[in-house]
Amino acid sequence: MDTRCGRAVRRHGGPHRGARDPVLLALRRERCRPGLLGGDRLPGVARSAVAGRRRGHIARPLRDHVDARLHPRPPGRRRIRARRPLCHRSARRARGELQRGALALRGGARAGHRPLPSHHGGEPRRRRPRRVVSRGRGGVVAVTDLLSLTPDAARAAVAPWLAARSEPAYRGSQIVARLWQRPVASWEEATELPTALRRALAEAFPLRRLRLVTRQLSRDGTEKFLWQLEDGEAIESVLIPEGKRRTLCISSQVGCALGCVFCATGRMGFRRNLAPAEIAGQVRELLLSPAGQAPTNVVFMGMGEPLLNWEAVDASLTILNHPDGFGIGARHITVSTVGILANLAKLARRPEQFRLALSLHAPTSALRLALMPIEKKYALPDVVQALQQFRRRVTLEYVLIGGRNDDLETADHLAGLAKPLGALVNLLPLHPGGAPDLTPSSRRRMLEFERRLRSRGVEAVLRRSRGLDISAACGQLRVELEPRRKVRAEEHARVE
Template identity: 40%
Template sequence: MEETKARTDIRTLSPDELGMILRDLKQPAFRTKQIVEWVFDKNVSSFDEMTNIPKALREQLAEQFSFNAPEEIARQVSSDGSRKYLLRFSDGVSVETVAMPSRSKLAVCISTQAGCAMGCVFCATGIAGLTRSLTAQEMVDQVLHVANDFNERVTSVVFMGQGEPFNNFDATVEALRKLNSEHGPNIGARHLTVSTCGIIPRIRAFADLPEQFTLAISLHSAIQQTRNQLMPGVKKYTLPRLYEALQLYTEKTGRRPTYEFAMIEGVNDTDPEMRALCDFCEGTLCHVNLIQLNNIPDSPFKPSPQKKVEELQRRLMTRGVETTIRVSRGSDIDAACGQLKQRLTIHR
């Protein structure tokens, strides 16, 4: 067992690093191309699958490297076709991943951490706390697992599962680039979305990336006191500073950030709350996603009535703010936003 753990996961190497290793093994250049195709384009999970590679070379590689893909330990299928997976990594840590098929498209919601340290009071993940951050490969593995399960190409990925991606910034960016790479899932940058609670220094760093990745902000209130109560982990990143950072982001990138706004009855669906959100968004380049809060067992918070959600959409659109009411996917299997919790009690 110790020897297996010591071996490097071959999928964590870049094509250039693989090429250097194969040159050291005195292999011809075309072997690099073959193995890169097996590892990154065909997403194999063992050396035995590399049928055009000599057995002796496969054995040499197996002595040095491993395929450390996660194990699916539970799965649920929603009435809307969504699937939720509980995936366990080699150290025993597990995360939840959600697949959302729609016509010819397949979207995946992945986790960036096992648990979350932000402590958002309406979120099952935040209530559970943080176990550890994931590696870039562990993030990519969630996407590959879904693609293999559906036997389809994943067309978009949202980093909106468990964890705060910007508290695991370097690994998140590495995962984005792996998913965007031609030697990988090759998903367009604009179809890769990262959601943050509003970690301002990382928003600035994200704006500096050359790729056109998409940014979403979990806003949930444009009144500071309410937001502090709902999202204590970002108290120090005040709304005026967040507003300024997002204006700089749009000026630098020309891209439209999305505000996620989970509507909670009697908390952020009042007239002052609606007015504050309209004021925050008016005249800026943004898109607002409104969603009724998803139910969490034993939570004191309840979803706003649909008529309140529709009222807020009307008020925002009257102010010229692009707004969508988002329909939750997979809520019947606790796979919707805010419901992911690393739970092992899967009902089949």
């Protein structure tokens, strides 16, 4: 219909097809009002059309009735795009998400509050540069955490920033080298960079630090570090020297959700995952310490289950191994897990030869369930089958608990499981910190268990405890506020 003359436009048939159409009748009533038909007047037309429809008449969407001639080049701000949903910003949405408008759905049905994603297209959010909020001179600004990116991703994040400042491209390599290869506590220490560039780096790419709260030194040379994180949480890591080898045991989570009965960290409960900067930062802080000695080996055997924080651990493995990172050989890096199957497969697909240690502690599902609740979700037969995906040798961790998993018949079951895998079995004494009703196996029983495995053709090693006097031994890492009592060697089955 042409609103200027009140006649229906010929569409799909005779001239009187739309004479009694409720939509066109509503438009006819609106023709006498001044101004263009559009913008805020259109919802009123739609309401009139719906109210005036006859019984049995099915109203169709307004855009199916209104001819394009009704809008001969309206102004851009009031133009109606008939084929796209009308959107508005909701004042109630703190993040400014878009909502579909009242005329978004076909048939005029109200879309309600259905938020649209605030990011569209591009690479997945988890691969984007990690951004944190910092207070700079101009107020709150978004900054990028380079230490949570892999070396290649960090270089890619810095390159456009340098180009915008008209800095030479080689500055990118200088900056990345100061992250892990020759780390600095702050950008002010990177004196090879101009002063103005160092100040700009401190605002755009601040360096995350772990604050050392406590450092404990054991009689056997083992060191335990208590690190405080930016949000007040705390984690522990342990440095174990042995000859020329310096093994650092690092944490991947604050606490642990698995609740293994023999582990102190499980009794602490789960608090949160660590970021890559906090995981690899445990190595970085050692390099920044006065001694400045880098670890030769890194094991993910501290607090938490690494494969329940896979994305951060995945990035941390790259940082630890990359030549532009810490440059630690893949065979000198071990990931310990209870067997999270999906992420275990992802670890197996990585091309590097990272070592894997499975927290086994029982050769049968029934016995393992009594010690490790995770057996309910990831059954032992499925975990063992997943281990066959690894091209390198697997280590089975086995804590000996008196009267629970240390009899010779259990040793035979363990041998039947380990031998087809060609696995190494690490036998560990039980350390205080887990369930109070558990007792360690006697020295004699542990030696008998080890000899039984070897007689069945399985390579087994009875590990000696390290850091007992500072509660730094396997399964003892737990952040506590109350002071710990000293533990005598007799409580550890005299394994020293």
